[in-house]
Structures are given as C-alpha cells and as structure tokens.
Amino acid sequence: MLLWAMHFRWSRLQRSSIPWMEVIATTMIISESKPLEEVLEMLAGYDSVFVVGCGECATECQTGGEYEVNEIGKMLTEAGKTVTGSLVPDVTCQVLDTGRLLRKSKEAVSRADVILVIACGGGAQAVAASVDKPVVSGVDTLFLGDTVRHGQFYEWCSACGSCVLHEYGGICPVTRCPKGQVHGPCGGTTDEGKCEVNSENDCVWVLIWERLDEIGANKDAVASAAHEPRDYSVHQRPASRIFEPRRTK
Numbered sequence: 001m002l003l004w005a006m007h008f009r010w011s012r013l014q015r016s017s018i019p020w021m022e023v024i025a026t027t028m029i030i031s032e033s034k035p036l037e038e039v040l041e042m043l044a045g046y047d048s049v050f051v052v053g054c055g056e057c058a059t060e061c062q063t064g065g066e067y068e069v070n071e072i073g074k075m076l077t078e079a080g081k082t083v084t085g086s087l088v089p090d091v092t093c094q095v096l097d098t099g100r101l102l103r104k105s106k107e108a109v110s111r112a113d114v115i116l117v118i119a120c121g122g123g124a125q126a127v128a129a130s131v132d133k134p135v136v137s138g139v140d141t142l143f144l145g146d147t148v149r150h151g152q153f154y155e156w157c158s159a160c161g162s163c164v165l166h167e168y169g170g171i172c173p174v175t176r177c178p179k180g181q182v183h184g185p186c187g188g189t190t191d192e193g194k195c196e197v198n199s200e201n202d203c204v205w206v207l208i209w210e211r212l213d214e215i216g217a218n219k220d221a222v223a224s225a226a227h228e229p230r231d232y233s234v235h236q237r238p239a240s241r242i243f244e245p246r247r248t249k
C-alpha cells in the first residue's frame with residue numbers, strides 16, 4: 001500500500017513537473033500585494049498609519065509578513081506618512097487574538113488615522129472588528145490555495161460546501177475546470193489534453209480519466225452516471241460553522 005501510494009505520488013508529480021521532494025502539505029488563503037500607487041490612493045487624506053500583517057498565509061505569500069510590513073512602512077514614510085507602529089499577529093483572522101494584540105498596541109493604534117492591513121480580507125475584517133478606526137486593505141485576496149512548494153499555489157478547492165471528490169477520483173472539476181464541468185469535458189479539450197480556456201493547464205477531465213485508470217475505478221460507470229444537479233443552496237453567503245469543540249487541541 002505504501003509503495004503504491006509512493007508510486008502514485010511520484011507519477012503525478014512527474015506529470016506536473018513538480019519536484020516531489022519540495023512538496024509542502026499546506027492549504028492557505030492566497031493573496032497578492034496591491035500596487036503601491038493604489039495603496040497610497042486609498043490612504044490619501046490620512047497622515048498617520050498603523051500597519052498590520054499576518055504571520056500565517058500572508059507571510060507565506062510574501063504579501064504581509066514581517067519583511068513586507070517593514071518594507072511598506074519605509075515606503076509610507078518616504079511618501080510622507082507617519083507610521084505610528086506595526087503588528088504581525090501569528091494568525092490575523094483569529095479575531096479575539098488580533099483584538100487582544102491591537103489593545104496591547106493601543107497607544108500606537110490611537111495615534112494612527114487609519115489601519116493598513118496587509119493580510120487576507122478575513123484578517124482585515126478581524127482588525128476592523130477590533131478597532132474604532134478606518135481600515136484599508138493593502139492586498140487582494142485571491143483564492144484558497146494548495147501549496148506545492150514555496151511560491152507556488154494552486155486552486156484545487158473552492159470550498160463549495162458539497163464535496164463530490166469521491167465521484168471524480170479525488171480531483172475536483174468544480175474548481176479545476178474553469179467552466180465547472182461536472183458532467184464531462186466541454187468538448188474544447190486540445191489534442192494535447194490541455195484546457196481550451198488556459199492552455200497552460202491540463203484539462204481536468206484528462207487528469208480525472210488518468211486518475212480513474214490509476215486507481216482501477218470503473219470508468220464506464222463514472223462516465224455513464226449522470227451526476228445529480230448540484231445543490232448550490234448549501235453554499236450561501238455569508239457562511240458560518242459553529243460547533244461545540246470536543247477537543248481542546
């Protein structure tokens with residue numbers, strides 16, 4: 001079983017041109033820095049700024065770690081702003097922790113006209129929930145990403161709320177097909193097996209088909225099984241999940 005798993009992992013990584021030794025098993029919120037001009041535009045009218053980053057996803061994305069917080073601080077100073085202080089919580093979207101840390105920095109926070117957050121939108125809103133000040137986001141939040149290696153993130157799940165991975169050999173057509181084709185390929189797959197929307201990517205249905213072969217699944221059954229219409233009502237926004245934790249760790 002172990003050998004099979006290693007073989008499978010190796011063959012997939014070979015096809016993906018991904019060095020398997022560098023694989024990191026992490027899913028995170030992927031963000032991208034906004035251009036400085038856009039940040040300065042949002043900060044127009046504010047003289048003093050307190051900067052908040054994030055020690056988790058934004059650090060890994062190199063958009064809001066300690067380094068980026070220091071760098072944007074220098075750029076803001078050069079642009080004539082007063083940076084009253086900064087903070088990089090371990091995980092900024094942990095609302096209560098972030099609120100507690102901001103209270104510990106309350107003197108620097110109170111001197112700021114505005115809070116610039118370079119963490120995901122969830123982190124920025126955790127800050128907004130904790131301070132009585134305008135909050136500006138200095139990054140764009142892009143997607144939920146699987147990390148293959150440092151600096152390489154792929155959207156493999158879009159948190160649809162109704163997982164059907166088992167029907168497709170563990171590869172998600174909902175997310176990995178730009179058209180969300182869950183009933184089979186769209187007809188535009190290239191002869192090389194690439195996606196007609198983005199020829200850089202394999203058509204997800206080629207990946208699914210190969211995967212079904214690899215795991216010895218009955219492809220005819222998969223092909224002929226008409227997938228039930230998806231229930232999009234399960235993914236209503238804003239979503240929440242509240243439960244009584246059974247474990248403390």
Ligand code: SF4
Pocket residue numbers: 156157158159160161162163164165172173174175
């Ligand atoms: S079906 Fe795809 S998008 Fe939905 S939960 Fe499963 S992996 Fe995520």
Ligand code: SF4
Pocket residue numbers: 176177178179180181184185186187188189190194195196197198202203204205
């Ligand atoms: S070529 Fe494949 S991945 Fe691309 S849109 Fe069509 S079915 Fe989806």
